Amino acid sequence: MKKTHDKPLAQNRKASHDYHIEDTIEAGIELRGTEIKSIRRGSANLKDAYARVYRGEMYVYNMHIAPYEEGNRYNHDPLRTRKLLLKRKEIDKLQGQVQEAGYALIPLKLYIKNGFCKVLLGVGRGKKKYDKREDLKRKQMKRDVDRALKDRMQ
Template identity: 50%
Template sequence: MATATARSSAKSSNAPIRKLIAQNKKARHDYAVVDEFECGIVLKGTEVKSLRLGRASLVDGFATIDGGEVFLHGVHIPEYEQGSWTNHEPRRVRKLLLHKGEILRLIGKTQESGLTLVPLSLYFSDGKVKVELALARGKKSYDKRQDLAKRDADRDIRKALGRRAKGMSD
């Protein structure tokens, strides 16, 4: 009886299940993320099938706002191998789905302070493809060096603490 309640409570959790398809690690290195948005994306059937195979690249991706709508450029979703003449173009421009208030806020932020829109990740959330879009500011080279130095220092601290917890000394 205890397992039945454990199963029902696990199913009733409201946390959406996320299955990561692609991640843009270089974006977090090249940009300082100011704000993040989860948005839907308009796709063709063969694109979804290709994404279900876990094939996509966000490396050269960016988003623009044209006519009150947000579009994703430069994202590579390879053609579906079993597709026929209905296959999609790998680097086509795709429309992103956001609420009007979010789009108006993005328009204001990108125009006033020189921020850009960069896709951070592409994932399935409850069976639907979502894009994590970041409002970001480009980093200077010295900012990148500071981040790398901070990461190295944090790694050394964690390593030293781990060694100390195990009773080892340097």
């Protein structure tokens, strides 16, 4: 029996700050041997990563996976383009959504599920500066209310 856990090994925390995430989809990722070992160690970074359709297939760009220390000559290029494993219908649907103005495909999480590495992709629309400020105000107000309720309950 394979072990299942969805604990994220890498997260793109900045994505929810910079984009309105409207839809998500889970995709497999094609990796080399030393890449999966490095990911299991937690040496992956999704900060500047994005996904794009190229010649009918989905790829993720700028996803940094640190070289595996014990990998010697079998190590990989840390920023290489990696293929995402999706069905044709899913790729066509995502491509249609992204062709609208202002939308982008952003990797949100990298995790292991049933022994396979998965990427959670989000279809996001870029936020304007005033949207970001409003979100920060809303988050601060919620924090203040929660703090006040906690003090009141004690």
